[in-house]
Amino acid sequence: MKKILIVDDEPNIVISLEFLMKKEGFEVAVAADGDEALSRAAAFSPDLILLDVMMPKKSGFEVCEALRADPAQAALKIVMLTAKGRDTEVARGLAIGADAYVTKPFSTKDLVVRVKDLLGLA
Amino acid sequence: MKAKARFLIAVVVLGLLMTGPFIVTSFLVWVDMKEGERLMLTELLLSRLPLGTTMTLFGFTIGCFVLHKLFKQYVEGLLGMGEQLRLMLGANRNFRVKQEGPPEVQQLAQAANDLAAQRDALMSDVEAQIAEAKASVEEEKNRLAALMSELAQAVVVCNLDGRILLYNNRARLQFKALSQGPTSVAGGALIGLGRSIFSILEKNQIEHSREVIRQRLAAGKTPIANFITTARGGQLLRIQMVPVLAAAGEEGLEAAMSGYVLTVENITRSLEEESRRDQALHDLTEGSRAALGSIRAAVANLIDYPDMDVELRERFVKVVDDEASRMSRKLDQTMHDFADSMKSRWPLEDVLAIDIVAAAQRRIEDRLHLPTKTEEIDDTLWIKADSFSLVFALVFLASRLQDHYTPRELRFRIINDGKLAYLDLIWAGPAMSSETFYTWEGESLQAHGETSSLTLREVIDRHGGEIWYQREKAAHRAFFRFVLPVATPTAELPEERRSTGRPEYYDFDLFNFEDQTIDLDRKLSELVYTVFDTETTGLEPSNGDEIIQIGAARIVNNRLLKQETFNQLVDPERPLRPESIPIHGITEDMVRGQPNIDIVLPAFHAFCEDTVLIAHNAAFDMRFLQLKEERTGIRFTQPVLDTLLLSAVIHPNQESHKLDVILERLGIVIDARHNALEDAIATGEVFLKMVPLLEEKGIVTIRQALEAAEKTYFARVKY
Numbered sequence: 001m002k003k004i005l006i007v008d009d010e011p012n013i014v015i016s017l018e019f020l021m022k023k024e025g026f027e028v029a030v031a032a033d034g035d036e037a038l039s040r041a042a043a044f045s046p047d048l049i050l051l052d053v054m055m056p057k058k059s060g061f062e063v064c065e066a067l068r069a070d071p072a073q074a075a076l077k078i079v080m081l082t083a084k085g086r087d088t089e090v091a092r093g094l095a096i097g098a099d100a101y102v103t104k105p106f107s108t109k110d111l112v113v114r115v116k117d118l119l120g121l122a
Numbered sequence: 123m124k125a126k127a128r129f130l131i132a133v134v135v136l137g138l139l140m141t142g143p144f145i146v147t148s149f150l151v152w153v154d155m156k157e158g159e160r161l162m163l164t165e166l167l168l169s170r171l172p173l174g175t176t177m178t179l180f181g182f183t184i185g186c187f188v189l190h191k192l193f194k195q196y197v198e199g200l201l202g203m204g205e206q207l208r209l210m211l212g213a214n215r216n217f218r219v220k221q222e223g224p225p226e227v228q229q230l231a232q233a234a235n236d237l238a239a240q241r242d243a244l245m246s247d248v249e250a251q252i253a254e255a256k257a258s259v260e261e262e263k264n265r266l267a268a269l270m271s272e273l274a275q276a277v278v279v280c281n282l283d284g285r286i287l288l289y290n291n292r293a294r295l296q297f298k299a300l301s302q303g304p305t306s307v308a309g310g311a312l313i314g315l316g317r318s319i320f321s322i323l324e325k326n327q328i329e330h331s332r333e334v335i336r337q338r339l340a341a342g343k344t345p346i347a348n349f350i351t352t353a354r355g356g357q358l359l360r361i362q363m364v365p366v367l368a369a370a371g372e373e374g375l376e377a378a379m380s381g382y383v384l385t386v387e388n389i390t391r392s393l394e395e396e397s398r399r400d401q402a403l404h405d406l407t408e409g410s411r412a413a414l415g416s417i418r419a420a421v422a423n424l425i426d427y428p429d430m431d432v433e434l435r436e437r438f439v440k441v442v443d444d445e446a447s448r449m450s451r452k453l454d455q456t457m458h459d460f461a462d463s464m465k466s467r468w469p470l471e472d473v474l475a476i477d478i479v480a481a482a483q484r485r486i487e488d489r490l491h492l493p494t495k496t497e498e499i500d501d502t503l504w505i506k507a508d509s510f511s512l513v514f515a516l517v518f519l520a521s522r523l524q525d526h527y528t529p530r531e532l533r534f535r536i537i538n539d540g541k542l543a544y545l546d547l548i549w550a551g552p553a554m555s556s557e558t559f560y561t562w563e564g565e566s567l568q569a570h571g572e573t574s575s576l577t578l579r580e581v582i583d584r585h586g587g588e589i590w591y592q593r594e595k596a597a598h599r600a601f602f603r604f605v606l607p608v609a610t611p612t613a614e615l616p617e618e619r620r621s622t623g624r625p626e627y628y629d630f631d632l633f634n635f636e637d638q639t640i641d642l643d644r645k646l647s648e649l650v651y652t653v654f655d656t657e658t659t660g661l662e663p664s665n666g667d668e669i670i671q672i673g674a675a676r677i678v679n680n681r682l683l684k685q686e687t688f689n690q691l692v693d694p695e696r697p698l699r700p701e702s703i704p705i706h707g708i709t710e711d712m713v714r715g716q717p718n719i720d721i722v723l724p725a726f727h728a729f730c731e732d733t734v735l736i737a738h739n740a741a742f743d744m745r746f747l748q749l750k751e752e753r754t755g756i757r758f759t760q761p762v763l764d765t766l767l768l769s770a771v772i773h774p775n776q777e778s779h780k781l782d783v784i785l786e787r788l789g790i791v792i793d794a795r796h797n798a799l800e801d802a803i804a805t806g807e808v809f810l811k812m813v814p815l816l817e818e819k820g821i822v823t824i825r826q827a828l829e830a831a832e833k834t835y836f837a838r839v840k841y
Contacts (some may be wrong), residue, residue: 109422
C-alpha cells in the first residue's frame with residue numbers, strides 16, 4: 001500500500017484530504033506544520049507528500065527544499081498545494097523540485113488522478 | 123601725390139605737344155633748304171622770334187590753366203567724392219555726397235546718393251524686420267511662459283548642465299510643498315532660474331534618462347523617458363523627460379539635444395490608493411482560495427461518498443459551514459476596509475455639494491420654469507462627483523416629475539452622514555410607484571431638448587453611489603435620495619499673490635550658459651548673484667544686536683528675479699530696541715514664534731549657494747553673519763560685492779553713497795523701501811545699473827570690481 005503524508009495547518013482541508021486519500025486506498029499520515037512534516041517524512045517514509053505552502057514555522061517551499069536535499073527521500077513525490085495562484089510561485093515550486101503544483105480550490109477528482117499518476121497507479 | 127605727379131606729366135606732355143611739331147617741322151624744313159634759303163629764313167624768324175615765343179608761352183599758360191582746371195574738377199573732385207563715399211559706407215550712414223563740379227561729376231554724385239538712399243531703405247527694412255522678428259520671438263516666449271504658468275502639471279525645463287531655464291508656478295508650489303527642513307523656511311528656495319535641478323532630483327536618474335532618450339532618438343523612437351523618484355520627506359514623484367532638440371540642422375544629421383523638459387507629478391497619494399486597491403483585490407482573491415479549497419474538497423467528498431457515516435458527514439458539513447461564514451466575514455471586512463478604494467475609477471472631482479445643488483436649481487428654474495428651494499443644507503460638505511452628469515441627472519428627474527406629477531416646487535436637502543452624503547430632491551404630491559422610478563432609472567438622461575447617452579443608473583454607478591425613492595408620509599411628500607461618496611478635499615496649494623508684469627520663471631538665454639561656479643575672472647554680467655539685506659535690533663553686532671529679518675533676491679543673466687526671493691523674519695531671542703522699531707517697522711509680535719537664526723541661516727545659506735553676494739554696506743551685514751559662524755557652523759565663503767563701495771568707485775567725488783541717494787542719482791524708482799526684501803531688491807537694481815558704468819571705467823570682471831572697491835576710501839572704514 002502506497003503511503004501519503006498530508007501537510008497543512010488548516011484542519012478543514014486536512015479532514016477532507018485524509019478522508020479522500022484513505023478512501024482511495026492509501027495509508028495516510030498528517031502533519032500540521034513544516035517541522036512536523038520533516039520529522040514525519042523521516043519516520044513515516046511516505047511515497048508522496050501533499051504539501052501546503054503557507055504554514056507556520058517552515059513554509060512548504062522550505063520543506064520541499066529540505067526533502068529534495070535529502071538523498072534518502074529521492075523517490076518521494078511532492079505535490080504542493082497552495083492558496084496562492086501566481087505564476088511566479090508555481091514556477092518557484094516546480095523549480096525547487098515539486099512534482100506537481102495544485103492551486104486551491106481544486107477538484108478532488110483531479111487531485112486523485114494527479115496523485116495516482118505520480119505514483120504510477122494510473 | 124600720385125595725382126600730382128600725373129598732373130606734372132600732363133603739363134610736360136602739353137609743353138611738348140605745343141612746341142614739338144613746330145621744332146620737328148622746322149628741323150626737317152631746315153635740312154631740306156639750300157644755304158641762301160636758310161639765311162633768309164633765319165633772318166625772317168629771328169626778327170619775329172620774341173613774338174612767336176610770347177605766343178607759344180601764352181598758349182602754354184592757357185593750356186596749363188585749362189589742364190589744371192580739368193584736373194581739379196575731374197581728378198581731385200572724384201578723389202574727394204571717393205572719400206565721401208567711403209564715409210557714407212562706414213562711419214556715417216546719413217552722409218550724402220555734395221553735388222558740385224561739372225555736370226558729369228554731379229550726375230555721378232547724384233547716382234551715388236540715390237544708391238545710398240536705396241541702401242538705407244533696404245537697411246531700415248531689414249532692421250525693422252529684425253526688430254519685428256525679435257518682438258515676435260519675445261511675444262512667443264511670453265506666451266509660452268504664460269501658458270506654462272497656467273498648466274496644472276509641474277513643468278521644469280533644464281539645459282544639459284541641469285540648470286533650470288524655465289519652471290512654472292505649479293512646479294514652484296510642488297517643490298515648495300516638498301521641501302522640508304531648513305529650506306521650507308525660505309519657501310521654494312530649491313527651485314530657481316539657473317539653479318541646478320540636481321539639488322531637487324537625483325543626478326544619476328536624470329543622467330540615466332538622458333541616456334535612454336539618446337538611445338531612443340538614435341533608434342528613431344519617440345524620445346521620452348519616465349522614472350519615479352523619492353523626494354525629500356518620502357514623497358514619490360513621477361518624472362517624465364522629453365528632450366529639447368536644437369532646430370533641425372543639416373539633412374540626415376541627428377538633431378542634437380540642447381536640454382530637456384521635465385514634467386513632475388506627485389503620485390504619492392494615487393500610489394497609496396492603488397496599493398490599497400491591490401491589497402483589497404488580493405485579499406478577496408488569494409484570501410478566498412484556502413477557504414474555498416476546504417469547502418470544495420468537503421463538498422466533493424459529501425457528493426462522491428454519499429454512504430459515509432453520519433458523524434463524518436456532520437464533520438464535512440461543519441467544514442463547509444465554518445469556511446463559508448469565515449469567507450462572508452472576510453468579505454464584509456474587506457468591503458468595509460477598502461470601501462474608498464473600491465469606488466469607481468471614473469474621474470471624479472471634489473466639489474462642494476452645495477455647488478451642485480445651486481447649479482441644478484439654476485437650470486431647473488431657467489429651463490423648466492419650476493421654482494426651487496433649499497431646506498437643510500450642509501454647506502461645508504464636499505463630495506466626489508462628475509458635476510456635469512450629476513446636475514444633468516437632477517434636472518432630468520425634475521423634468522420627469524414635472525411631466526408626471528406637476529409639483530408646484532422642488533426642494534433640495536444636503537445631509538452629511540459620515541462617509542456618505544445624502545442629496546435629496548423633494549416634492550409634495552401623490553405617491554409614485556416604484557416601477558415608474560425603475561423605468562426612469564433606466565432611461566437615457568434628457569431634459570428640455572438636451573440628451574445624454576448615459577442613463578440615470580449609469581450616472582449613479584459612475585459615482586459609486588446609490589439612488590432610491592422614499593416617502594415622507596407625515597409630510598405628504600416624497601424624495602429621491604442620491605447617496606454619494608464624501609470627499610476629503612486635499613488642501614489646495616495656496617495661490618500666491620501674483621506680481622504684475624512679465625513672469626520671471628524662464629530665461630532661455632541660459633540654454634548656452636556654461637557651468638556657473640564662481641570664477642573671479644568672469645564678467646560681472648555673467649554671474650549669478652544674491653542681493654540681500656538684513657534688519658537688526660541695532661547697529662552693534664558685537665554688543666548683542668541680532669538679525670531680525672533677512673531679505674534676498676537673485677540676479678541671473680543680468681536680470682533681477684523678483685519671484686525668487688528669500689524673505690524671513692527671525693526671532694532674535696532678545697527684546698527689540700524700541701528706538702529701532704520705527705526704522706524697520708518690525709515689532710515684538712512679528713518676530714516672536716518665528717524661527718531663530720539657527721534655523722534661518724542654513725536656509726539662507728542654501729539660497730545663496732554658488733552665487734556672489736551683494737549688499738549695500740555689505741561689511742555691516744556680513745559682520746552679523748560672521749558672528750554666527752561658530753554657533754551655526756554656517757560660513758559664507760563666496761565673494762561679496764558692496765554697492766556702497768562700487769558707488770564710490772564710480773562717483774569718487776560724490777559726498778553721499780547712501781542707498782537712497784544712489785537710487786536717485788541713478789534714476790531708479792522703487793515702490794517701497796525699508797524692509798529687508800525691498801532694500802535687497804533696491805540694491806539689486808542699483809547693482810544692475812552699475813555694471814555698465816563700471817565697464818566704462820574698465821572694471822569688467824568680478825576680480826577687478828573687488829580690487830577697485832578695496833581701494834576706495836570707504837573700504838577703510840571698518841566696523
